[in-house]
Amino acid sequence: MYGAITAVKDLALTVRQGEFLTILGPSGSGKSTALILLARFISRSEGDILIGGRSVAAVPSARPRHRVPKLRAIPAPNSPPQFGISPRGVKASERANCVDRILKRVHLKDFGGRMPSQLSGDQQQRVALALALIADPPVLLLDEPLGALDRNLREQMQGEIKSLHKEFGITTVCVTHDQEEALTLSDRVVVMRGGVIEQVDTPEALYDRRRHCSWQTF
Numbered sequence: 001m002y003g004a005i006t007a008v009k010d011l012a013l014t015v016r017q018g019e020f021l022t023i024l025g026p027s028g029s030g031k032s033t034a035l036i037l038l039a040r041f042i043s044r045s046e047g048d049i050l051i052g053g054r055s056v057a058a059v060p061s062a063r064p065r066h067r068v069p070k071l072r073a074i075p076a077p078n079s080p081p082q083f084g085i086s087p088r089g090v091k092a093s094e095r096a097n098c099v100d101r102i103l104k105r106v107h108l109k110d111f112g113g114r115m116p117s118q119l120s121g122d123q124q125q126r127v128a129l130a131l132a133l134i135a136d137p138p139v140l141l142l143d144e145p146l147g148a149l150d151r152n153l154r155e156q157m158q159g160e161i162k163s164l165h166k167e168f169g170i171t172t173v174c175v176t177h178d179q180e181e182a183l184t185l186s187d188r189v190v191v192m193r194g195g196v197i198e199q200v201d202t203p204e205a206l207y208d209r210r211r212h213c214s215w216q217t218f
């Protein structure tokens with residue numbers, strides 16, 4: 001709840017291990033709030049959120065384990081991309097290698113020393129993706145990851161996100177209002193409207209069902 005506004009009214013959602021789940025809906029439908037609830041950024045009115053079978057309420061709030069930087073912003077704006085985050089469960093001696101390997105994987109091998117302002121929009125998104133992968137979170141949360149990019153770059157980054165998800169197998173919850181993006185990237189799509197879940201389906205079933213009842217635009 002934000003004051004008198006109940007952004008998400010009733011949310012019962014199971015995110016499966018390793019899946020790419022997208023929350024799709026029009027502006028104001030509560031998508032980001034649902035994602036925030038997942039990350040426990042704000043207090044919940046009621047209910048519980050489980051990650052890996054464990055209640056996030058049991059996780060100390062000072063440093064939320066499940067928090068992952070939004071892709072639309074670089075989390076450490078004044079630092080070169082390779083700083084500011086350490087790989088989990090990687091020995092100190094191997095950290096630099098791990099960071100290099102992931103920067104290479106997102107096509108930023110030679111960009112490690114640049115400041116964010118020296119990077120283009122898609123390079124900044126790649127840095128954010130690299131940071132998320134290096135952090136190796138139990139659930140990767142993406143809020144409108146490609147919203148700031150033009151169409152060509154968006155399609156290119158969609159392909160990259162999809163192949164990174166396949167390769168790293170990180171359980172991912174993504175928020176978007178872009179139907180094409182949701183259908184392209186996801187194993188399942190959650191359609192939200194007015195703070196409630198309207199439908200949960202595979203992209204194929206969603207496309208098929210909506211074809212028969214006039215595809216709604218967001």
Ligand SMILES: Nc1ncnc2c1ncn2[C@@H]1O[C@H](COP(=O)(O)OP(=O)(O)OP(=O)(O)O)[C@@H](O)[C@H]1O
Nearest residue numbers: 002005007025026027028029030031032033034177
């Ligand atoms: N910090 C806030 N304070 C007050 N109201 C808020 C706040 N954040 C969101 N809201 C309200 O909660 C409702 C849901 O917003 P939310 O951002 O979750 O929706 P959304 O589907 O992600 O929309 P968008 O795509 O525009 O970000 C909206 O009515 C919005 O105005």
